Amino acid sequence: MKRAVFYLMIASIVLWSAGPLLWQFATSLKPDAELTRLPPILPLAPTFDHYRALFTDTPLLRIIANSAIVSSCSTAMSLVIGALAAFGLADLNVSAKKLVLIFVLSASMFPPIAIVSPLYLIIRGLGLRDTWWALIVTYTSFSLPLSVWIMTNFFRQIPEELYLAARVDGCSPFQAFIRIMLPLAAPGVVTTAVLVFIFSWNEFLFALTFTATAKSRTIPVAIALFPGLHEVPWGDIAAASIVVTIPLIILVFAFQRLIIEGLTAGAVKG
Amino acid sequence: MTRIRFEHVTKAFGTTPVIKKLDLAINAGEFFTFVGPSGCGKSTILNMIAGLESLTDGLIFFNEILVNSLSPKERDVAMVFQSYALYPHMTVYENIAFPLRMKKEKIGSIDGDVKRVAGLLGLDDFLGKKPKELSGGQRQRVALGRAMIRKPKVFLMDEPLSNLDARLRIEMRSELKKLHRELGITTIYVTHDQAEAMSLSDRIAVLNEGTIQQCDTPREVYRNPANAFVAGFIGSPAMNLIPCHELSSQTHEYDCFGFLFHPPVNLSTGGGDVIAGIRPEDVIVSSKKSYASVEVKVTLIEPAGSYNWVDAERGKVLLKGLARPEEDLEPGQVAYANLSSDKSIFFDAVSGRRI
Numbered sequence: 001m002k003r004a005v006f007y008l009m010i011a012s013i014v015l016w017s018a019g020p021l022l023w024q025f026a027t028s029l030k031p032d033a034e035l036t037r038l039p040p041i042l043p044l045a046p047t048f049d050h051y052r053a054l055f056t057d058t059p060l061l062r063i064i065a066n067s068a069i070v071s072s073c074s075t076a077m078s079l080v081i082g083a084l085a086a087f088g089l090a091d092l093n094v095s096a097k098k099l100v101l102i103f104v105l106s107a108s109m110f111p112p113i114a115i116v117s118p119l120y121l122i123i124r125g126l127g128l129r130d131t132w133w134a135l136i137v138t139y140t141s142f143s144l145p146l147s148v149w150i151m152t153n154f155f156r157q158i159p160e161e162l163y164l165a166a167r168v169d170g171c172s173p174f175q176a177f178i179r180i181m182l183p184l185a186a187p188g189v190v191t192t193a194v195l196v197f198i199f200s201w202n203e204f205l206f207a208l209t210f211t212a213t214a215k216s217r218t219i220p221v222a223i224a225l226f227p228g229l230h231e232v233p234w235g236d237i238a239a240a241s242i243v244v245t246i247p248l249i250i251l252v253f254a255f256q257r258l259i260i261e262g263l264t265a266g267a268v269k270g
Numbered sequence: 271m272t273r274i275r276f277e278h279v280t281k282a283f284g285t286t287p288v289i290k291k292l293d294l295a296i297n298a299g300e301f302f303t304f305v306g307p308s309g310c311g312k313s314t315i316l317n318m319i320a321g322l323e324s325l326t327d328g329l330i331f332f333n334e335i336l337v338n339s340l341s342p343k344e345r346d347v348a349m350v351f352q353s354y355a356l357y358p359h360m361t362v363y364e365n366i367a368f369p370l371r372m373k374k375e376k377i378g379s380i381d382g383d384v385k386r387v388a389g390l391l392g393l394d395d396f397l398g399k400k401p402k403e404l405s406g407g408q409r410q411r412v413a414l415g416r417a418m419i420r421k422p423k424v425f426l427m428d429e430p431l432s433n434l435d436a437r438l439r440i441e442m443r444s445e446l447k448k449l450h451r452e453l454g455i456t457t458i459y460v461t462h463d464q465a466e467a468m469s470l471s472d473r474i475a476v477l478n479e480g481t482i483q484q485c486d487t488p489r490e491v492y493r494n495p496a497n498a499f500v501a502g503f504i505g506s507p508a509m510n511l512i513p514c515h516e517l518s519s520q521t522h523e524y525d526c527f528g529f530l531f532h533p534p535v536n537l538s539t540g541g542g543d544v545i546a547g548i549r550p551e552d553v554i555v556s557s558k559k560s561y562a563s564v565e566v567k568v569t570l571i572e573p574a575g576s577y578n579w580v581d582a583e584r585g586k587v588l589l590k591g592l593a594r595p596e597e598d599l600e601p602g603q604v605a606y607a608n609l610s611s612d613k614s615i616f617f618d619a620v621s622g623r624r625i
Contacts, residue, residue, distance in 0.1 A: 161352075167342045170373055
């Protein structure tokens with residue numbers, strides 16, 4: 001009986017979180033005629049038409065490639081800059097550390113919509129409009145407060161004596177960072193990477209503003225702007241959502257163990 | 271063999287002074303210990319020698335070469351930390367080999383050295399393990415191995431034994447001493463445990479609030495403490511310190527709570543109150559009254575096997591002494607303390623300085 005309640009609760013939580021995604025999946029398999037009708041919840045005559053249409057009628061592969069490149073580059077840059085900054089703020093003799101951290105955090109207080117127009121002017125002025133770089137630079141800057149804060153906390157949790165020991169054992173500060181501190185902060189780095197990647201993958205406003213064509217357009221914008229002649233192509237949109245969610249699911253599952261370690265680090269002394 | 275000299279070394283964190291004008295020479299090959307209560311600045315001194323902490327003022331020399339601006343790497347020192355600071359993501363082998371790897375030595379010679387050091391410390395069977403799989407004592411050995419392997423100019427040890435249990439600590443103590451004799455490398459040791467300092471060192475420096483109170487051989491520091499702080503800090507149990515009030519500045523008569531002390535005239539101040547110091551082992555407590563004994567009240571008995579430590583009080587003064595177990599003293603009982611007053615020493619009550 002207790003067991004049954006337990007599984008029932010788990011099932012309801014899973015349904016609660018995965019429900020929308022499953023609904024979307026069901027929708028993506030429905031033929032056009034069934035799309036706007038309820039019931040049925042499940043497609044009566046499942047079809048892969050929408051998926052086929054995606055890859056033949058739209059430049060979806062190019063769009064996915066855009067997103068992958070923009071997200072990966074933003075993540076990489078955010079990690080490199082963020083990890084170095086976090087290491088400095090956590091372990092080195094930097095003056096006014098607190099002030100710097102608060103300053104970094106304050107940068108993320110401005111809502112994107114408030115700064116999107118000046119940013120657009122800057123991007124246009126630099127000639128970066130409708131290029132990957134427009135988004136890479138923006139995403140890197142906007143994810144930096146997050147990555148600096150998360151990783152600073154991770155570096156702080158590493159006992160200071162390990163850094164001192166590395167210095168005595170003949171490391172320069174940078175060598176100590178690469179050989180000792182970074183491997184030990186790996187769970188934090190991976191957690192940050194996944195969060196930044198997801199942020200970049202899903203970002204809409206800047207992507208909508210800075211891109212113009214399929215040359216640089218990313219997934220959220222592309223899906224929103226799916227061409228529909230007289231109606232919204234719900235089936236295609238659903239199919240596209242499912243396709244672009246897959247990379248994220250793979251990513252999260254691949255690093256699951258490290259992410260859990262990262263999110264719960266400090267809770268239990270290891 | 272490296273000789274280390276401090277010249278007017280001062281260290282302050284912000285406006286808080288931690289080390290005040292340290293002048294000291296540590297001889298080549300010496301086992302030198304800084305001992306003092308926590309917060310007295312002893313770890314800061316080690317970090318300054320290692321180059322992990324900059325000096326606010328002053329100079330540090332290795333063999334008369336100024337090292338102030340040298341990085342830890344260039345100073346060629348090795349350090350053992352209280353927490354061992356083993357690299358958790360590396361095996362024992364990689365931990366011990368790390369300093370040599372950083373020196374870019376050949377893989378073959380590194381391998382030989384690691385095996386030799388591991389053999390010396392009895393770590394052969396653990397080379398493939400990660401630090402978290404080891405016991406405290408084994409971790410301690412790995413930390414020592416990592417320090418030893420590149421034959422540094424100076425060994426720095428920051429309370430290396432304080433995380434071990436009592437039995438292991440004494441075992442490692444004699445091992446450290448043996449190791450020092452075999453390697454002959456100048457070793458600077460930091461501890462708050464005066465017994466450890468006494469048993470290991472050639473010389474010790476007693477630190478308090480950033481200044482050296484006394485620097486001498488363990489024997490001298492124990493027998494001839496320079497001031498009341500050293501007297502109270504060195505020796506276990508601590509020395510009894512009994513205040514003596516000067517009754518008349520002409521006759522230099524003192525009232526020492528009824529204890530029979532004969533303080534010498536304080537030449538530096540020409541009189542004034544003094545403190546009498548006497549080691550607990552020079553105080554015999556007995557239930558029988560004898561000539562020159564003083565009445566006290568027993569408050570606590572601590573059996574130590576062949577003898578008992580006795581805590582007693584007389585008025586406001588607490589006294590620790592020895593009693594034979596046959597005495598059958600009980601807490602609350604009246605007893606008689608016999609002080610070997612020829613073994614007593616005296617300090618100025620104001621400055622704490624030895625008279």
